[in-house]
Amino acid sequence: MTVLKLYRRDVTNSGITEVMPRLAEIEAVVQGFVETHMETLLGVRFLASEYSTGPVHGGRIDSLGLDENGSPVIVEYKRGVDAGIINQGLFYLSWLMDHRAEFEHLVRVRLGSRAASEVLWSGPRLICVAADFTRYDVHAVREHRRSIDLVRYRLFGSDLFGLETVASVSGGTRVVRSARRRAVARVAADAGSASMVELAGAVDEVLVGLGDGVHRVERKTYRAYQRLRNFACLCSPQRSKLLVYLKIDPKDVDLVPGFTRDVSGLGHHGTGDLEVRLRTPRDVERAQELFRASYAAA
Incomplete structure (x- = not known):
């Protein structure tokens, strides 16, 4: 059995005291x-x-x-x-x-x-x-x-x-990687953009590969990536971009126009307050730190 060890910092003398689990x-x-x-x-x-x-x-x-x-x-x-x-x-x-x-x-x-x-x-x-x-x-x-x-x-x-x-x-609900690729390709192809096929596949590979125990839940308008809670939702691809919603407080992110957007309070498919717009493989690379942060918080 492994249990998290937690310590409380004493600001008066710079010491620490272990908070015992019970x-x-x-x-x-x-x-x-x-x-x-x-x-x-x-x-x-x-x-x-x-x-x-x-x-x-x-x-x-x-x-x-x-x-x-x-x-x-x-x-x-x-x-x-x-x-x-x-x-x-x-x-x-x-x-x-x-x-x-x-x-x-x-x-x-x-x-x-x-x-x-x-x-x-x-x-x-x-x-x-x-x-x-x-x-x-x-x-x-x-x-x-x-x-x-x-x-x-x-x-x-x-x-x-x-x-x-x-x-x-x-x-x-778990599928092998090749089947997962084909499923992503079908969704992207239905959206009418061949360039979205590889992009959606790349996003899927990154999100599933963040760690063990990632579940994929298929809804009509989005695919959720879940640990205990959702950490990312990939919406059905549009012709020129993919939209991914993350469980990150937009206030903690330096928003970049055209790439990241605060959608808290706005209606959208899936869950999460940070919208990430992906158009190229370079955008997927730029988004990986955000993906990891959302995964860690789930």
Whole structure:
């Protein structure tokens, strides 16, 4: 087990003090904190807590949500290490797939009709939040054809809460590189620009290659690149440019007219407040630092 070590700097004598990690006293503390801040922590809109699966299944789903791309999300919590968390979550995930209308009704009530009509059933997700996971857990999620994230939590001091992704698997949505190239080429070709085929492929290679556990989620108007949360969205190519939206605060970037733009508060496909316009391979090279920064923050 590896755990982040955190230190507090003493400004009076230039010394440092380690902030010791600890576990929550009870599981409900972790669940309550994550549910309260679910969109910030996980990129998931909160729908329900302790959701009953009815008398036949006889269980309660810890948290239900909807992620940034419209995928249903189940979140299960354990205070410590529990070998049953993955199987429990997969049981509820199977229940969810058999009760799509019930879930869409919940989304309609909580988030509105538009969100309910855009639920993406091709990639339901299970997020397990626990004190830690064994190597057998990590191996197990890689054997399942489901999208599963294993997330380790720690409390630091009285006011710090940390999350670390231990393993992230996209289930049946992962494709081999050659197939990924062909898919990107088809999308770009549909846009009517041969020059966009190679450019879109280059962007895809860079984003997928930023690290392990990058998931690609296909929507009608954009392709999301996701760790625990989206970090980039590549919109359907236009004839002369590609638009990529990143999860970076535009205030932290020196905006370049024609290349980067602040779109916070403006409607657009995908997620992210920084728009990057790509027209040439040189633009892709220029954008790589921005891609890395967005990936690191996800």
